[in-house]
Amino acid sequence: MEQFLKNPNLPENMVSEVMLSDYKPEFKRELERMGIKATVPKMIENIEGSERYHADMSVLHIGGDKFLYADKLSEEVTAEKPLLNICIFGENVICNTKTAYKPALEMLKDKKIIHTNQRYAKCCCAVISENAVITSDNGIYKICVANQIDVLKISVGDILLDGYAYGFIGGCCGLIAKDTLVFSGNVGLHRDFENMRDFARNHHVELYSLTNEKLYDIGGILPIKEIGN
Numbered sequence: 001m002e003q004f005l006k007n008p009n010l011p012e013n014m015v016s017e018v019m020l021s022d023y024k025p026e027f028k029r030e031l032e033r034m035g036i037k038a039t040v041p042k043m044i045e046n047i048e049g050s051e052r053y054h055a056d057m058s059v060l061h062i063g064g065d066k067f068l069y070a071d072k073l074s075e076e077v078t079a080e081k082p083l084l085n086i087c088i089f090g091e092n093v094i095c096n097t098k099t100a101y102k103p104a105l106e107m108l109k110d111k112k113i114i115h116t117n118q119r120y121a122k123c124c125c126a127v128i129s130e131n132a133v134i135t136s137d138n139g140i141y142k143i144c145v146a147n148q149i150d151v152l153k154i155s156v157g158d159i160l161l162d163g164y165a166y167g168f169i170g171g172c173c174g175l176i177a178k179d180t181l182v183f184s185g186n187v188g189l190h191r192d193f194e195n196m197r198d199f200a201r202n203h204h205v206e207l208y209s210l211t212n213e214k215l216y217d218i219g220g221i222l223p224i225k226e227i228g229n
Contacts, residue, residue, distance in 0.1 A: 002016050002017070005061070005063070008089070010090065010130055010178075011177055011178055012178055013226045015226050016035075016036060016225045020174075020184075021218045022038075023053055024218055027210050027221075041054075041059050056084075056171060058071075066107070074103075081119075084104065085119060092131065094133075094140060123167075125140060127170070128199070131149055134151070134152045135152075141153040150202075158190045158214070160214055161216070167216065171217035171218060173221060174223055176221070178205075181205050186209040189215065
């Protein structure tokens with residue numbers, strides 16, 4: 001029996017449905033071969049490039065059956081104002097409180113909301129557990145340390161994104177089980193792979209690559225449903 005994830009980004013069981021861009025359809029196909037339904041978010045009309053389909057731009061899972069969608073908001077999502085690019089894990093919420101959607105922050109007021117100057121907080125964070133992330137963003141790294149969040153700082157680069165010098169770690173992965181973080185591409189090709197693998201294992205999580213190509217930022221792999229107990 002399927003159920004929505006109680007806690008955003010943090011499945012307890014095997015994930016049965018994710019949301020992700022199909023800009024690179026090979027990742028969608030690989031997930032479906034694993035028995036995971038892959039749903040593509042609605043396009044954001046006023047954003048150019050592949051980011052218009054990115055889940056971390058288009059959808060924010062609040063928890064359970066509560067979602068916010070870019071096309072339903074009272075304000076427009078733009079590249080300058082990515083309203084839903086909010087990273088939620090456990091009791092922690094990392095976001096730029098100036099550009100985040102204010103009604104979303106109100107819905108999350110019972111959690112610990114941590115401000116970062118980085119507007120693309122979800123893009124920049126690979127969620128490992130309820131109190132652990134991987135990031136290449138120095139500002140996010142510093143606020144995690146200050147807030148007793150276990151964090152691994154990795155190098156910038158080794159992640160592709162059309163139109164940009166590089167993509168971000170949160171944009172190329174997502175948990176598909178409590179103990180499995182899946183990547184859009186081959187995480188073994190990242191220069192910091194061994195550090196990432198060891199950090200994840202400290203939190204009882206293994207890294208899994210969907211293809212043998214270089215990592216590609218598709219806007220994240222957002223787990224939304226899992227197999228119930």
